[in-house]
Amino acid sequence: RALNKLREFVEFTGEVENVSIHRLLVLDEKHLAIRLVPRHLYRLWRMAKEEGKDLDVGIAIGVHPAIMLAAASSPPFGVSEYRIANELLDKKLRLVQCKSVDAYVPSEAELVLEGRISHKKEVLEGPLADITGTYDVQRMQPVVEIVNISHRENYIYQALLPGGPEHRLLMGLPREVAIYEAVSRVVPNIKAVNLSEGGCGWLHAIISIEKQTEGDAKNAILAAFVAHGSLKHVIVVDADIDVYDLKSVEWALATRFQADEDLIMIRNIHGSTLDPSANQESGLTTKLGIDATKPLSKPQEGFHRAHIPLTPKAKRIIKLLKRKGTI
Template sequence: MNQREAATHGTATSPVTKRAFDALSLRGWLAHLSATGRVATIDKPVSLKHELAAIAKRLDGTQAAVFLSPGGHEIPVVSGFMSKRSWIAEAMGVAENDLLKRFRDAADNPLPWREVATGEAACQQVRHTRDIDLHALLPIPTHSEHDNGPYITAGLVIARNPRTGVQNVSINRIQVHARDRMAILLLPRHLHAFQKEAEAAGDALDVAVAIGVDPLTMLASQAISAIDSDELEIAGALHGVPLPVAKCVTHDVRVPAYSEIVIEGRILPNVREAEGPFGEFPKYYSAQEAREVIEVTAVTHRKNPIYHTIIPAEMEHLLLGAIPREATLLSHLQRSHPGVTDVHLSVGGVCRYHLWVKFAKKREGEAKNVILCAFGAHYDIKQVVVVDTDVDIHDPSEIEWAIATRFQADRDLVLISGAQGSPLDPSTTVGQPDDAPSHLQGISTKMGLDATRPVAYPGHVFTRVRIPGYDAVDLQGLVATDNAAFDTYLGHAG
């Protein structure tokens, strides 16, 4: 029994609600969105440089944008099909309140993928293995004003651990700066560890970039999991069936079989080329630096493929990172603090830096322990606000109200200076030289706010004002369809 066969024994998966669309493909989800009025089709020619991104940003969070004639290419571009939390819950087949639990269940119970036979994968219907020119083949946009050229922003980068052979999936920004070469940003995570191990042995690292996958596989790629945890197996658990995968045509990496487009290649050892600047999720530009390089060996795609691009720092980008992080943070906090009932990474905190925690406090001081636990859960977290269970943590005005009425800085503020934070947070670079070594980058001060009311208090000092029956009011049954009766009254009142 091989490693993957062994993994299937004893694997449990959570039940998945049957969805009224083909959930395994991007096309199935887009057809569902279109049928429900959530796709805007732009059939006029648009420029790949800035114009496409500008239009998609204007539609962000209301409709997915489909561009039928992008930059003279025949391949359409789609963006924004995961730009609302409710849409992601819908794709998952659960209520929005169950979103984090469902994702955590899938991450804890991965389902091994199923390999399709050679020649059966939709993503390999058309193959290009010679004289590859990415600019001619694919409609790759240039997004922000100072971006250093076109970027692939929605590609699932898939590689195998050189030591164990287990795959990792991530989304990395990739600058296409030549016909068949791309510079890639590798943060100090699993893909970076794979590349370092291969490079130490003098080897290239085989990679594939899958573009145009279904929403759940996109979401699974962002799971915070162990280094030898294949996120395609988490995708299978989210779907409730093994994810169909195909072996690449030029190496052994497996990719989602229903991908629209796959770029195959290898990260070259000891080769670095300029990448950036690029407008990142904090809504600032990252600097130009020497990055690792992918040499392209093949491009395969469906007949009549669809290219997916994520507009940086907009809702699709932010939510893709937020939901897997929230699920992991909630699980982490609940292990030590079962009174934690929900968490939310706020949009104002770019869905990475500001965490809001709903907590049923039983003893004074507990909220500060929750704050410290949250900081230890992920280095990106810069600010934590802990509130009581009567506060809606998905409503920024509720959080501000809790801080305004339940927080005192001299009593309820937690500050931790000199901690590791996000290297992409530009405020961490203040006072650092431009060529600061990596071990000095991202140094941050963490701030926690205990915005919970006291466990015990006299009278109704901290009792929230409520009007009985407010939630039960049936406005539709009470409000007249017109104001004729009131207008008549006004006419007699003079």
């Protein structure tokens, strides 16, 4: 059956609308299991559950990247991610109302599954791979009953590969922004934030700052943990260190870090349940912060890389080799 009520995006009118990305386990032709992390959709489901009602959802597959980014941005509860997507699309987002459920989906979606998240039925979900590239633990999760399917002719099924670059980008990019904003409130000058590839784009953050006083790096570490609750390890470096060059970051660790003074360890704190080394039932983990910035109490020139001076002859040879494309 076709979707109806094509409309231009309008201002949010007061009802809580949430747009987010979730993994779905196919149970049979009409039922899915949905992973609900305790965030906005989980909150809406709990509200419906308390009223003894199922929660209507529209599952849109194959949408514009701006909608994906907006859905991954996690704005405050009550702010519709569609509004964010509309701004990213220069106010050209068009939505359609689902035929069988009370939900709106992007008009240009390739495939739409209309369903209801049961307030009663739960099943064992998983094991499924996630952003770490490892299998997440199995949990009891709600069941989605599919009541209608609509699609374009010759539609394209778009899927995220678990732990792939697109997965890490969508999850990590909004958190980098959140970390940047949080750290900028406690440190005068922040240069860059990188949720590193080796940290799965989720568990490890490298932050560069212009250090003004002792303690700036530790304040940055604590602010980062608050901004992104799933962070496990944070490294703070000086502005002369490229946060995307891991050899440079390791050099800072080797030459500017002392474990007895520059290490912060926080035990038994909630982290990411996707980390297989953590308690994946309770979410408790140990977090580590590393201050790899130069101590201001020592002469700063002692922490600079040495440069070999070039003679005029050496400069001419290098210039010649560059001209020939040798180097």
